[in-house]
Amino acid sequence: MRSISSRILIYFLTLFLPLACTDPDTNVLVSTNDILVVDGTITNLAEPQIIHLNRSKADPLTGRFGTTPVTKATVMVVVDSSLQVPCHETVDGSYQLPSDFKGQIGxxxxxxxxxxxxxxxxxxxxxxxxxxxxxxxxxRFNPKSLPTTQLYGYTAAHDLFLDSQDPAQQHNYYRWDWKLYERQYWCKTCRNGVYAVHKILPGVYKSDKDFTYFVAGNELYEDCFTPSPGLSQVDANAPVVPSTSWNYDYPCRTPCWEILYSSDIQVFDDRFANGNMISQQRVAQIPFYDYQPALIDVRQLSLTPDAYRYYKLFADQSQKAAGLVDVPPTALGGNVHRVANSQVQAVGYFTASAVSVVHYWLDRADRQGYAYGADPTGKHINDGDDLFFALNGRSSHPEPPPLYILDDYRETPKVKIWPYTDRPPTAPCLQSDNRTPFKPEGWRE
Known part of the structure; x- marks a missing residue:
């Protein structure tokens, strides 16, 4: 799961940075650390089955840890000690099993x-x-749900609770997580440039009585065009590009959904409820990002006993800030080790979990007060501005539309493209871990 992998990496940055600053002897040890982080959960759902490989490595000069994806690995999952199923690398550090692969209970x-x-x-x-x-x-809406450290003091969220009948006469271990879908209206941000649907022709410019333009050709490009501010000093015919910084934001061309994940690790041993109803168990705190309804996939996963112990230890250590520096790094060695030397362990865990999922429609009808992304002055006027502000910490800034007239009261783009009759353009919603153009199952609009 992507969120677990991120949590492990954040944990190590939190764990080792204080050590590097407080103990000269440990600093030498940290500066030589090169930690392989593995995260993967095979599920029985028809969903992408992905293994994440990363390295958490200390800078040799400062001892500070950074993370990089592990690329070009050969990855496979072996089923029942016989069938070898290869993975392919989709993006750096992410290795996906075939699209028709899903796990089976037993x-x-x-x-x-x-x-x-x-x-x-x-x-x-x-x-x-x-x-x-x-x-x-x-x-249930809870104005004091979140810790004050999570969203800069903002605490309002919807607490989600589940009921589930625990089976009798067997020992069960659970993990709960969630996936939030919010409707996204902004699909691309260009910093110090503009979005170009077609490739800009090099060295070709057009001028009218007011401005000089870069010229777009017919070849598809679909990306930000960011010319150098010094171009006009090299080519006297080129448009002048400002040396200041700016952002232009571009709306989605088709319906699009932002995907946000749980970051907390919640596990449960059924010895506390063996054979009884698990009732009103809080499993999610969904921040009140905006006023729109949203969809939440609430997931209940089975765990093996060893996986439960690992995640419980990890949750206890990472969620208690006090005393983290006293925990030895080897405590989080998972169930992945080097073939040539089993004492060399990777951090993280590979496991297999059956999943029960409920697609819960959160209408936010019981909300109170301002959303986290809302502008109390009421200045947000574009669709999706509240979510945009919540995720980016600023309001959206669309590229100014034509007509372009010198000394007109209207703002004009800092980089101008010819022809401009169809500007500003829209941007495609690209499939990724955090975004999808496909309507999620359970979405009601």
Whole structure:
């Protein structure tokens, strides 16, 4: 899961930075650390099955940790000790199983991969456990839900609760997470440039009585065009490009949804409720980003006993800020180790989980006060401005539309493209971990 991988990386930055600053002896140790971080969960849902590989590595001079994706690895999942299913790298550090692959309850899964230096790693075998269904999800607005450190003091959110019947006569372990879909209206931001649907012709310009323009050709480009501010000093015919900084934001060409993930790790051992109803268990705190309705996938996942112990330890350590620097890094070694030396462990965990999911429509009808992304002065006028502000910390700034007239009271673009009759353009909604052009299952509009 993407959110778990991010959480692990953040944890290590939090863990090691104080050590590098406070203990000279530890600083030497930290400066030589090169930590491989592995995260992957095989599920029984028809969804992308992705393994994430990253490195958390200390700078040799400062000892400060940074993270980089691990690329060009050969990754596979072995099913029942026999069937080898290869993964392909989709983006740097993300390795996806075939689109028709999904796990099955009772079957065993093992991760194997080889880095580009031929170092081989293998995980312990994970047998997918069954999971009981979620029977009910409810939501309640809570103006004091979030910790004050999460959104700069803003605390309003909707708390989500679930009910589920725990099976009797068996020991079950659970993990809960969520995925939030918000309707997104802004698909591209160009910094110090403008969006170009077609490729800009090099060295070709057009002038009218007021301005000089860059000229677009017919070849598709679909990206930001960012000319150098010094271009007019090299080519006297070129338009003058300001040396100041600016952003232009471009609306989505088609319907689009932003995807936001849970960051907390919530696990549960059913010895506290064996055979009874798990009732009104809070499993999500959805920030009151904006006033629009939203869709939340509430997920209940089964865990193996070893996976539960790992995630419980990780949650206890990472969610208690006090004393983190006293926890030895080896405490978070997961179930992936080097083939040539099993004492060399990667951080993170590979597991297999059955999932029960409920697509919950959050209408936000019981909201109170201002949304996190709202402008209390009422200046937001474009669709999606509240969500844009919540995610970016600023209001959207669309490219000024034509007509372009010198000394007119209207703002004109800092970089001008010919022809301009269809400007400003829209931008495509590109599929990624954080965005999708496909209507989510359960969306009501």
């Amino acid at each position: 079957h065993a899964y093992q991760l194997r991969f080889t880095l580009d230096d031929d170092t081989q790693y293998v995980s312990s075998q994970q047998v997918m456990q069954d999971v009981p269904p979620i029977t009910k999800v409810s939501a």
